Amino acid sequence: MDGKFVLEIPEMIDIAPAAKRMAQTKKHDWPPGTVIISADSHMLERDCWYDRVPEALRGKVPRIEFKDGSYKFSLDGQPMVPDELAVTLCEAMECNPGLTDVQARLKDLDVEGVEKELIFPQRLFGLYIMGHEETREEIFSIYNEDIAARCAEGNGRLFAVMIPNFWDLTKSRASIARIKELGGRVLMLPNKAGKDVNGKRIHYNDPRMDPFWEAVSEFEIPLCFHIGEAIVQSRAGAAGTSVLAQMQGFRHQWGMLTFGGVFDRFPKLKVVFVEAGICWVASMLHDADMAYNSFPTMMEPKLEHPPSWYWRHHCYATFMTDPAGLELLERVGPETVMWSSDYPHQESTFGYTRSSIDAVFASTSVKNAQMILGKTALKLFNMA
Secondary structure, eight states: OOSSOOOSSGGGTTOOOGGGOOOOOOOSOOOTTOOOEEEEEEOOOOSOSGGGSOGGGTTTSOEEEEETTEEEEEETTEESSOHHHHHHHIIIIITSGGGTOHHHHHHHHHHHTOOEEEEEOSSGGGGGTSOOGGGHHHHHHHHHHHHHHHHHTTTTSEEEEEOOOOSOTTTHHHHHHHHHHHTOOEEEOOSSOOBOTTSOBOOTTSGGGHHHHHHHHHHTOOEEEESOSOOOOSSTTHHHHHHHHHTTOOHHHHHHHHHTTHHHHOTTOOEEEESSOSHHHHHHHHHHHHHHHHOGGGOOSOOSSOHHHHHHHHEEEEESSOHHHHHTHHHHOGGGEEEOOOTTSTTSOTTSHHHHHHHHHHHSOHHHHHIIIIIHHHHHTTOO
16 A cells, blocks of 8 residues: 555546536447446435325425525424535535436436436435334325436436335235336335334344235335435544445345345345445355354254355345455356446546446456446346
């Protein structure tokens, strides 16, 4: 180590806030047959709830309004973040026109060579931190309707991630059916599930959740977990600490599904782990197989395959830039990896997207790179 940054893409060093970046223009052609798909991008929610719920609920659903130089997002009259942080978010990324304006967004995609995007929420993750159980059915069903309408403005280039009802198993199937009707391509679950409709804590590996997994499998729609729900701490170094903590991966969620036998019971289930990179996967798979062999009398239920088998047959992970992960590609499985721009976040590739794509081509074969950069996402999310 010589005191320099270990980033391998020069444009990442001293880069401007996302709200002030310019899309990176074309440098050269990629190999024939290349299709670039972002498996993780974001769009700021509209103030879509207040006018769509009964008057008695209007004080209990989220509001999002632009005033005093930032987007104010509140629930039950309580702000999601302090005003000064809201201003910081606006200056850093949320005032990028592409986060709210579809046409401005498509112009950036055209410059950077991205054909299609999977659209995740922006501020909605905060509802997993704040209390929202009383109105979550209204909150998420209205959001699903609204994001479907906004993605339709993209003329076949934007595809929505939606939130199903996972807390009331009597309504899960109908919820997923409606998402399918709306054109949702992925179901998103919180990393920490919270409580069910009866006030009991939800555990994804609890067999009582099987009606939910059965409905997901029936409709053959992948589901995902995404970083961004947890703020680790608020003192000195909070931003760096939070990013590091969330980029550790999804060992807990994957472990529950794998060791809990969920994949054995529902062999059609596909799960995507979003925005934590890919290098964590290789060590997790080793540790999972080690644990299964080291504690044979304690493993219940018994699995039909080695734990690592389930990754290659059921799971995927997304990354923006991850040179260490790309070096471990054969351990992770190139067919399980998808690139994303994370547009237009601070950590997104916006401004150096083409360089990040070149880095994938430089790290592996053209066949693998084309799978990672678009072909896997096209097939998994039915984006054709």
